[in-house]
Structures are given as C-alpha cells and as structure tokens.
Amino acid sequence: MTDLAQSQSFYDVARKVRRKLGQFLGQPQIGDIWPSGVISFTFDDFPKTAFTQGGAILERHGARGTYYTASKLVGTVGDLGTLFDMEDLRAAHRGGHEIACHTYSHLRCSEADEPALVSEVRSNAAGISAIIEGHVPRNFAFPYGATSPTARHVLKRYYASCRGIQPGINRKIPDTAELYAYSVYAGTFDEARMRALIDQNKILSGWLIFYTHDVTEAPSPYGCTPQQWEAVVSYAARTSPVLPVRDVIAALGVKSPRLP
Numbered sequence: 212m213t214d215l216a217q218s219q220s221f222y223d224v225a226r227k228v229r230r231k232l233g234q235f236l237g238q239p240q241i242g243d244i245w246p247s248g249v250i251s252f253t254f255d256d257f258p259k260t261a262f263t264q265g266g267a268i269l270e271r272h273g274a275r276g277t278y279y280t281a282s283k284l285v286g287t288v289g290d291l292g293t294l295f296d297m298e299d300l301r302a303a304h305r306g307g308h309e310i311a312c313h314t315y316s317h318l319r320c321s322e323a324d325e326p327a328l329v330s331e332v333r334s335n336a337a338g339i340s341a342i343i344e345g346h347v348p349r350n351f352a353f354p355y356g357a358t359s360p361t362a363r364h365v366l367k368r369y370y371a372s373c374r375g376i377q378p379g380i381n382r383k384i385p386d387t388a389e390l391y392a393y394s395v396y397a398g399t400f401d402e403a404r405m406r407a408l409i410d411q412n413k414i415l416s417g418w419l420i421f422y423t424h425d426v427t428e429a430p431s432p433y434g435c436t437p438q439q440w441e442a443v444v445s446y447a448a449r450t451s452p453v454l455p456v457r458d459v460i461a462a463l464g465v466k467s468p469r470l471p
C-alpha cells in the first residue's frame with residue numbers, strides 16, 4: 212500500500228468515526244433540518260465576474276453564495292481575468308453573501324508546514340477585516356483543493372469548515388475538515404448530470420456544494436458561462452433550499468472555532 216493510499220484509508224476511517232461520534236452526541240443531521248437536502252454555491256479566488264454575474268444570478272433566485280477570498284489577490288489580473296476589488300468585497304458582504312477564506316496568498320496548503328499555515332490564516336483575517344471592518348472569515352476552501360493531514364489538522368482549529376474539491380454529496384453529519392464539492396466548469400458542463408446530482412442530493416437529504424471561478428461569456432477553463440450558472444442555480448432553487456456555507460454550518464450547530 213502506498214503512503215497516499217494508507218493515509219487515504221486512515222482518513223476514510225476517521226470520517227466514519229467522526230460521523231458516529233456526532234450521532235452519539237446528538238448533533239443534528241442534514242436531513243433533520245432540510246428533508247429535501249440543501250445546496251451551496253461557492254466561488255474560489257474570486258474573479259470580479261463571480262460577483263457581478265454569478266452573484267447576480269444567485270440573487271435573482273433569492274439565494275446567496277460563499278466567496279472564498281485570498282486577500283493578497285485584491286485588484287490583480289490573472290488567468291481568471293480581473294479579480295475582485297475592495298468594493299466588490301464590500302458589496303458582496305453587504306448583499307448578504309459570505310466572505311470566506313482561501314488563504315492569504317493562494318497557498319498550496321499540502322506543501323506548507325504549521326507556521327506557514329497559521330501565518331496565512333492570520334494575514335488573510337487581517338487583510339479581509341481591513342476591507343470589511345471587523346469581518347473575520349469562518350469557513351475555508353483549500354486552494355487547488357490541495358490538502359494534507361497537517362493542513363486539515365491545523366486549519367480545522369481556525370475554521371468551522373474547510374471545503375475541498377473531491378466530488379461527493381455531504382451526508383448526515385458532514386466531515387467539515389474537508390467538505391465534498393462539484394465543479395461547474397464550461398469544458399465539462401453537462402446540464403443533465405447537474406440536474407441528476409441535484410435530484411440525488413434531494414433523495415439522500417444531503418448537502419450538495421458547487422464551486423466555480425469566473426462566470427462570463429468566454430470563461431477560463433476554471434469558470435462557466437452565465438447561461439450554465441443560471442441553469443444549475445435555477446434548477447437547484449426549484450429543488451432545495453440554497454444557502455451559503457455559513458448558514459448551513461450554523462444550522463448544523465458546528466461551533467465556530469477560535470479567532471486566529
């Protein structure tokens with residue numbers, strides 16, 4: 212067995228133990244609160260169009276999203292186009308969207324040691340609270356989905372949840388050390404598959420999380436078009452409650468850990 216397979220199987224066991232422990236402690240399960248499941252829409256990085264296009268589509272359906280923000284990237288331009296600026300961040304927050312954490316510098320957490328991870332947590336909290344007075348992110352997504360046992364262990368101290376990019380539906384008492392999520396990317400977009408996932412989530416009384424980056428007519432390989440985003444959001448909103456990660460976590464009674 213390779214080291215990776217060994218750590219994966221250990222991790223699978225840890226997930227099961229955590230879930231059983233939660234059941235034993237009487238934590239509410241997703242299906243107790245949302246019998247037809249719940250759905251979250253999230254954006255990583257975040258490009259300006261994630262808010263101007265993606266956020267506007269969510270709002271038209273009465274929903275709000277979660278923006279995983281690396282505050283060092285404010286006002287920069289990269290492969291995903293123009294990223295958020297300070298006013299985008301404030302407007303998204305004012306509009307009821309969640310501003311969450313994606314490290315300060317978009318760090319590949321799988322290659323970082325504990326001091327580097329803690330430094331990123333602190334820098335991003337300081338960076339975001341300087342733009343939105345007093346706001347400290349309570350949920351996290353791993354840049355590149357790259358994680359490690361050390362990263363999961365350290366970051367769980369500071370965030371109520373950490374989202375990865377492993378596909379899957381979060382069930383019962385979800386593993387908040389690495390939440391499952393599905394991408395919505397133009398190159399692999401299949402509306403029938405998206406609808407099937409939403410239907411399956413409803414049957415399972417699960418928590419389905421989607422993520423993308425830019426939402427624009429000519430998206431990067433990591434984004435989608437407004438029409439594709441609209442198709443997923445509108446079907447989701449007709450099927451299940453749509454809530455930011457923050458609201459699902461709060462309803463499940465997951466404690467917000469200490470401030471960095």
Ligand SMILES: [Zn+2]
Pocket residue numbers: 255256313317353354355
């Ligand atoms: Zn990212």
